Amino acid sequence: MDSFLGLDALMLARIQFGFTVSFHFIFPSISIGLASYLAVLNAMWLWTKDETYLNVFNYWLKIFAISFAMGVVSGIVMSYQFGTNWSGFSDKAGPVVGPLMAYEVLTAFFLEAGFLGIMLFGRRKVGPGLHMFATAMVAVGTAISATWILSVNSWMQTPQGFGVNEVGQFIPEDWWAIVFTPSFPYRLAHTLTAAYLTTAFIVGGVGAWHLLKGRSHNPGVVRMFSMAMWMIAVTAPLQVMLGHEHGLNTLEYQPAKISAMEGHFESHEDGAPLILFGLPDQEAGEVRYALEIPHLSSVIFGKGWNGALAGLDVVPDELEPPVAVVFWSFRVMVGLGMLMVLAGLWGLWARWRGNLGATPMLWRLMVAMGPSGLVAVIAGWITTEVGRQPYVVYGELLTADAVSPLGAGAVGWSLVAFIVIYFAVFGAGVVYILRHMLTPPTPKERGPNAEPGPTRSAGITPQQQMSNRDPKATEITTDATGGTRA
Numbered sequence: 001m002d003s004f005l006g007l008d009a010l011m012l013a014r015i016q017f018g019f020t021v022s023f024h025f026i027f028p029s030i031s032i033g034l035a036s037y038l039a040v041l042n043a044m045w046l047w048t049k050d051e052t053y054l055n056v057f058n059y060w061l062k063i064f065a066i067s068f069a070m071g072v073v074s075g076i077v078m079s080y081q082f083g084t085n086w087s088g089f090s091d092k093a094g095p096v097v098g099p100l101m102a103y104e105v106l107t108a109f110f111l112e113a114g115f116l117g118i119m120l121f122g123r124r125k126v127g128p129g130l131h132m133f134a135t136a137m138v139a140v141g142t143a144i145s146a147t148w149i150l151s152v153n154s155w156m157q158t159p160q161g162f163g164v165n166e167v168g169q170f171i172p173e174d175w176w177a178i179v180f181t182p183s184f185p186y187r188l189a190h191t192l193t194a195a196y197l198t199t200a201f202i203v204g205g206v207g208a209w210h211l212l213k214g215r216s217h218n219p220g221v222v223r224m225f226s227m228a229m230w231m232i233a234v235t236a237p238l239q240v241m242l243g244h245e246h247g248l249n250t251l252e253y254q255p256a257k258i259s260a261m262e263g264h265f266e267s268h269e270d271g272a273p274l275i276l277f278g279l280p281d282q283e284a285g286e287v288r289y290a291l292e293i294p295h296l297s298s299v300i301f302g303k304g305w306n307g308a309l310a311g312l313d314v315v316p317d318e319l320e321p322p323v324a325v326v327f328w329s330f331r332v333m334v335g336l337g338m339l340m341v342l343a344g345l346w347g348l349w350a351r352w353r354g355n356l357g358a359t360p361m362l363w364r365l366m367v368a369m370g371p372s373g374l375v376a377v378i379a380g381w382i383t384t385e386v387g388r389q390p391y392v393v394y395g396e397l398l399t400a401d402a403v404s405p406l407g408a409g410a411v412g413w414s415l416v417a418f419i420v421i422y423f424a425v426f427g428a429g430v431v432y433i434l435r436h437m438l439t440p441p442t443p444k445e446r447g448p449n450a451e452p453g454p455t456r457s458a459g460i461t462p463q464q465q466m467s468n469r470d471p472k473a474t475e476i477t478t479d480a481t482g483g484t485r486a
Contacts, residue, residue, distance in 0.1 A: 002407050002408045002409070003408045004408040004409050004411065004412030004413075005412065007408065007412070008408055009403065009406050009407060009408040009410075009411050010399070010400055010403050012408055012411040012412050012415055013081075013085040013086065013403050013404070013406070013411050014399070015415060016081065016085060016411060016414065016415045016418060017078070017081055017085065017086070018382075018385075019415070019418060019419065019422075020074065020077060020078045020081065020418060020422075021078060021381070021385075022378055022381070023074050023422055023426060024071065024074035024075050024077075024078050025377060025378060025381055026374055026377075026378070027067045027068070027070045027071030027074060028071045028075075028142070028145075028146065028195070029194065029195045029198045029199075029373070029374060029377050030063075030064075030067040030071075030195075030198065030199060030202065030374075031064060031067045031068045031071050031142055032142040032143065032146055032192065032195035032196075032199075033195045033196045033197075033198055033199025033200070033202075034060060034063065034064040034067065034199050035064065035135075035138050035139040035141075035142045036139045036142075036143075036196065036199075037060065037199055037203065037227075038057055038060060038061060038064060038119075038135055038138075038139070039132075039135050039136050039138075039139040040227075041053050041054075041056055041057040041060070042054075042057055042131070042132055042135050043132060045057060046128055046132060051443070051444075052219045052220055052223050053223070054445075055219075055220045055441045055442065055443060055444070055445035056220045056223055056224050056441055056445075058441075058445040058446060059220065059224075059441035059445050060203070060224075061119075061120065062436060063433050063436060063437070065120055066429050066432060066433055067433070068112075068116070069429075070426055070429050073425075074422075074426070077418075079101070084404065084406075084414075085403065085404050085406065085411060086392075086402050086403060086404060087404040087405075088397075088401055088402040088403055088404065089392055089393075089397065089402035089403075091169065092168055092169050092170055092393075092397055092401075092402070093156075093169075093170050093392075093393055093397065094169070095169055095170060095171055095172060096155065096162055096170050096171075096172055096178060097152055097155075097156075099172075100148055100151055100152045100155070100178075100179070101148070101152060103148050104144075104145055104148035104149060107144055107148070108141045108142070108144035108145035108147075108148060109141070109145060111137055111138075111140065111141035111144065112137075112138050112141035112142060112145065114137075115133075115134040115135075115137040115138050115141070116134075116138055118130070118131060118134035119131070119134045119135045119138050122134065143192060146188070146191060146192060146195070147188060150184065150187050150188045150191055151178075151179050151180075151181075151184055151188075153187065153384075154181045154183045154184035154187050154188075155178055155179075155181050155184075155393075156388070156392065156393050156394065157181070157183050157187070157253075157254065157384070157388060157394050158181045158182045158183040158184075158253045158254070158394065159181070159393050159394060159395070159396055160174075160177045160178070160181055160182070161173055161174035161175065161176070161177025161178035161181075162174075162178065170393070170396070170397075182249065182252075182253055183246075183249055183250070183253060186242070186245055186246040186249045187246065189242050189246075190239070190242045190243060190246050190380075191377075193235055193238060193239045193242055194239065194373065194376065194377050194380065195377075196231065196235050197231075197232065197235045197236060197239055197340065197373050197376075198373025198374055198376070198377060199231075199373070200228045200231035200232045200235065200373075201228070201232065201340070201343075201366070201369055201370055201371075201372055201373045202370055202371070202373065202374075203224050203225075203227070203228040203231075204224075204225055204228030204229060204232060204366045204370070205366050205367050205368075205369065205370020205371070206224065206370065206437045207221050207222070207224040207225030207226075207228060207366075208225060208362070208363035208364070208365075208366035208367045208370075209363075209367050209370075209437070209438075210440045211225060211357070211360075211363050212360065212363050212364065212367065215440050216357055216358075218440050218441070220440065220441035220442075220445070221440050221441065222357055224441070225356075225357075225366075226351075226356060226357075228366075229344070229347035229348075229351070229356065230347075232340065232343055232344040232347060233344035233345070233347055233348050234344075235344075236337070236340040236341045236343070236344040237341055237344065239337060239340070240337055240338075240341060243334075243337065244300075247261075247300075247301070248301065248302065251301055253394075254387070254388070254394060255310055256312065256315045256319065256320065256321060256387075257321060257326070257384075257387035257388065258301075259310065259311050259312045259315070260312065260320070260321045260322075260323045260326040260327060260387055261326055261327065261330040261383060261387065262274070262275060262297055262309075262327075263275040263278060263280055263287040263290070263323065263327050264297070264309060264310075264311040264312065265280075265282075265285040265286055265287070265311055265312050265313065265323070266285070266286075266311045266312075266313050267308070267309065267310045267311040267313055267314060268297075268298070268308060268309050268311065269308045270306045270308070271294065271295035271298045271303075271304075271305055271306045271307060272295070272297040272298045272303075272307075272308075272309035272311075273290075273292040273293060273294045273295065273296065273297055274292060274293045274296035274297040274300065275287055275290050275291070275292045275297075276291045276292060276293065277289075277290070277291045277331070278290035278291060278292075279324075280323045280324045280327045282320070282322070282323045282324065285312070285313070287327075297309060318390070319390060321386060321387050321388070321389045321390070322386055322389060325382065325386045326382075326383055326386050326387045329379045329380075329382040329383045329386070330379070330383045332375065332376070332379040333376050333379040333380045333383060336369075336372050336373075336375060336376040336379070337376065339369060339372065340369070340372065340373075340376075343362075343365055343366065343369060346359075346362050346365070347362065350362055
């Protein structure tokens with residue numbers, strides 16, 4: 001059998017798509033959340049005339065522009081693989097998937113692209129009202145884009161509304177059923193909330209970093225940290241509830257995925273345990289060294305204390321998903337979700353006590369958890385997509401039947417090229433973003449729209465920039481302990 005480093009063409013194509021999607025998924029997760037955050041900041045500035053909102057807006061606008069550009073480029077590259085590596089999928093599912101992808105371009109992408117230039121560069125040219133409208137339209141466009149993409153993915157997970165023609169292609173019969181599949185509303189809500197939560201932790205982590213650096217006198221730093229903690233306090237518990245509902249839906253339509261997530265190799269007729277940790281052994285059909293809580297899995301899935309749950313023993317061996325990958329990626333996602341809820345509750349407690357701006361331990365936690373949203377969305381994506389295996393269209397089209405008839409060498413060397421180019425090109429963009437995050441927002445922060453005011457010049461440190469700040473712009477209330485109030 002043709003192979004590249006011991007891997008066949010199918011596995012290499014899966015690795016390549018997983019690599020490019022993982023890179024791509026990072027940037028929309030940031031841009032979807034940041035677009036809405038920027039719309040809120042701009043609206044608050046227009047409403048209150050508080051320059052702090054405008055400074056924070058201009059600060060994050062630069063990061064949004066880079067993230068949006070990298071998301072577009074990585075998405076285009078990823079879509080080409082449908083033709084190069086997955087021609088079987090394109091041939092059979094193209095009549096359903098193709099129009100949905102086209103609708104995403106015609107509605108969401110054109111909306112974003114049409115108003116993005118006004119958002120970035122047009123504040124002084126079109127006036128505050130139209131600029132606010134453009135900013136809102138970009139935010140709406142990112143959400144619509146996610147809606148169409150998740151509609152495609154949901155159809156692949158829970159397909160319906162189609163027939164099969166004489167050559168084996170999936171032919172649309174009911175577009176409403178195709179777009180609004182049983183898993184679509186849960187998947188959409190869970191993913192959009194994840195994007196907002198991801199952005200909140202990035203913003204909160206950056207704010208916490210500058211607070212730890214002694215920049216609590218900077219109103220922009222305090223404002224971004226306070227807003228992020230509010231968002232986390234609301235969305236983290238909401239995300240847990242949405243995840244639970246999504247899990248119940250998955251149990252109904254993809255029970256094998258749930259069995260892999262829970263590590264249930266065997267069916268349980270009198271209550272299934274919740275396995276917290278362990279080492280799944282798929283060949284032996286067991287989780288070794290399992291740390292478990294009796295009956296709790298049945299309770300979580302609404303079956304009652306002694307409710308029955310099916311395991312992988314009712315699934316043919318060749319149709320079982322890779323249990324170890326799904327088992328651990330699910331636990332990474334859930335573990336980070338619990339830490340996010342803890343961070344939100346800690347923030348509420350500190351705010352209630354009046355010392356949100358004087359809690360260094362919370363700041364350190366937020367810095368450490370700054371990238372946690374990105375890790376969680378990748379872990380969630382792995383759980384969803386690997387848990388669907390061995391199908392690319394669940395129950396209808398095997399992944400092995402969707403791959404292109406390519407040699408392992410061709411796919412392998414293109415994968416190597418992707419890795420080198422992605423880390424070089426996107427690595428440069430990430431370095432720019434991180435360098436920008438290490439400097440705080442300044443009074444009269446300039447955005448891409450080149451508003452007048454001081455800029456970060458070569459050779460000028462952030463401390464020197466802050467020494468030139470407007471004293472009135474940095475007034476902030478202090479509590480009895482000398483800390484700042486957000």
